Amino acid sequence: MDLEKVIENLTNLIKNKQIKELRETLKSINSADFPSIIENIDEDKIIMIYRLLSKEKAAEVFVELNHDDQEKLINYLTDTEIKNVMNEIYMDDAVDLIEEMPSNVVKRILTNTKAENRKIINELLKYPDDTAGTLMTTEFIDLKENMTVDDAFKFIKRKELKKETVYNCYVVTSDRKLLGVVDIKDLLIADRDSFIKDIMDTNVVKINTLEDQEEVTRMFDKYNYIALPVVDQENRLVGIITIDDAIDVIQEETLEDFEKMAAITPDDGEETYLKTSVFKHAKNRIIWLLILMISAALTGQVIENFEAAISTLPLLVAFIPMIMDTGGNCGSQTSTLIIRGLAMNEITTKDIFKTIWKELRVSIIVGTVLAIANSIRIILQYHDVKIAIVVSVTLICTVMIAKLLGCILPMLARKIKCDPAIMAAPLITTIVDTLSVLVYFNISTLILHI
């Protein structure tokens, strides 16, 4: 669909007050496309468009908007309209909304929420951040084992749940203990009078409310499920996590890793790059830059200690950037692979000696190739074999140091329960810089006798 045409069409319909045509056009637009449309329409027209949507669609569109637009919209909506939205949206989306809104808006939202829903929202809000409990929705199909398939059909019809929550139906005891799962497809092809207990799968993979959301994404990744049941400490079914919410978490965690690995403090909010203010951008970046800048002064200190050597042979300085950059790049390569491997559970801390042994061999190959290329260049350009030897030996040592640190530091971080993503290129580069300059000048004084 060409969004620009749609927006032009909508603007014209609004201008000409063609309400009936407008309503029809809005029906054919997918809810997920509304955020981009709303961004391109005058603010005073948005509320008009919003009021022409059906109740269900209005709630769907509301959930798709970013938090700024949600807040603006709430301020325009009447209490009845807020009530409609709150009755239609998923409980987990409601919790998301409440967590992000300023307190006066939260108050208005909660007073317009049904008492029973308010209770569920409050329960969900009590789970610690980033746990399975905060991700789950409390809307699911709970069958009993002695229901027939026909009973189950009637039960599902009565429940009127959203479609994603119906694909997997769960079977529980009278005290809500999880017994099994029935896929809706199995329900559909089973005889109408067979019992749920005979068609259910008792081999259910489930997750505890307090489990970290990273574990949730790992389970979705491993078992190709559409939904995952969430149980409390007593194995009572309290909610389900659907795959679309799991994908959002995967995206969010990946972005966080990207940011940490680039020395950016990750944001709690879900704002996009363009929506984040200049001041916030600066704040998120400055801390690591300061830490790394001060650490880099150490490399300067090492260089200062070799001022005599530099005065004797200023050419030595010309190779420092090349040695530093190569060390940084080698460390970045290894740490990225190890951090991703740890995040995807493809590497565990038990593999530390395997990875060290692998990186050692890789660094010997890579270091040697680089050293040879570099020696040829130095000999051709400066006709000085001794300097070529100094730089080449330094390069091989630097590559080895960088690759070993790039492998050991993220593993250690995981071991002591820190996020391995901290031990990425920026920090490793700074450490490798100091060490490689130290190696460089020591080898220089040794071989060149300066």
Place this chain on the structure above:
Amino acid sequence: MDLEKVIENLTNLIKNKQIKELRETLKSINSADFPSIIENIDEDKIIMIYRLLSKEKAAEVFVELNHDDQEKLINYLTDTEIKNVMNEIYMDDAVDLIEEMPSNVVKRILTNTKAENRKIINELLKYPDDTAGTLMTTEFIDLKENMTVDDAFKFIKRKELKKETVYNCYVVTSDRKLLGVVDIKDLLIADRDSFIKDIMDTNVVKINTLEDQEEVTRMFDKYNYIALPVVDQENRLVGIITIDDAIDVIQEETLEDFEKMAAITPDDGEETYLKTSVFKHAKNRIIWLLILMISAALTGQVIENFEAAISTLPLLVAFIPMIMDTGGNCGSQTSTLIIRGLAMNEITTKDIFKTIWKELRVSIIVGTVLAIANSIRIILQYHDVKIAIVVSVTLICTVMIAKLLGCILPMLARKIKCDPAIMAAPLITTIVDTLSVLVYFNISTLILHI
């Protein structure tokens, strides 16, 4: 489930030849757990375990294995056993398998595949790499608009498809043109004698076979679907992509981005870090290291041109690592945010001036803070205001250069249809290094008159 206990239990059952118990135990293990189990069991026992699995489970387990283990297993299997696997697995998994196996194994697989499946596999193999066509499965429910709900139920029962492919049923004309979609939940709650055309949703989001797989992941991300229909140039439904395959692609593309951004040539295969050979690791890393090392020599050249200044004031060299590192980190921060924003479609090339303006303001704030912190340190340590000024002005310039390049280069790459991930930290660091050293020595000679 505690895998170590399961493995111990299995090993004991095998040793004592308790076949019946072994078969029962295997039934209770989830297919996704088999790869980890098989890794810890002697190779000659694996085939015994595999033969005790039911036909369906054997196929499921087979798909979960990595390519090395699949190849090993195929060499142990009889032709009949291969035939069973090939009849049970999804068409898209079969295509994956064939693409990864050596030609002698492919031959054995294809001779043991039903003629009709072989035709489908060959068709799928013909789509260009990384397109929607290669991701889709050709197993889906295609209803006709004048079927009743009851007809649809019978049709679904007869088709015997896997559950993920049944959640969304598609409605097509007699010449296979896509008309609409019916969610299985709507089918379930509809009256048995109502017509499909009355309950179907004609507002179907679909994708073309030749569309890039990145577009597939974007659509799954935007519209929370469980499956996406794939149509050919004539709008004929030819397959569907299910969400579990889309997640695999998301993970794969993310890893590729991480690798590219760390100067690693991404691998075609799907091997994990530990499974990749030392030689391959070295090969994937050496090309960029060589390119970057040679480029870094340019920075050395700049330094060489200022040998006179260095001889006069060797202290100048001590600040080079700090300036280079800060420049690298600033470039890395910005380029990471821009590359991710582009990948997630949150930023488009149209936003280039908005992002430049944002980064300009961020870099002034960040640069000033860093310059102040640094001036204090230099004045305290060296009691030299002039050097403090030189380094601070250089720092502010470096931060601005780094942040602007980190923003412009990935955008340009996208504009000329290259992958923005190439324009990440390693390359930008190298460019910023040269420029910042150039700025540094020019400001030094200007202010310090050396």
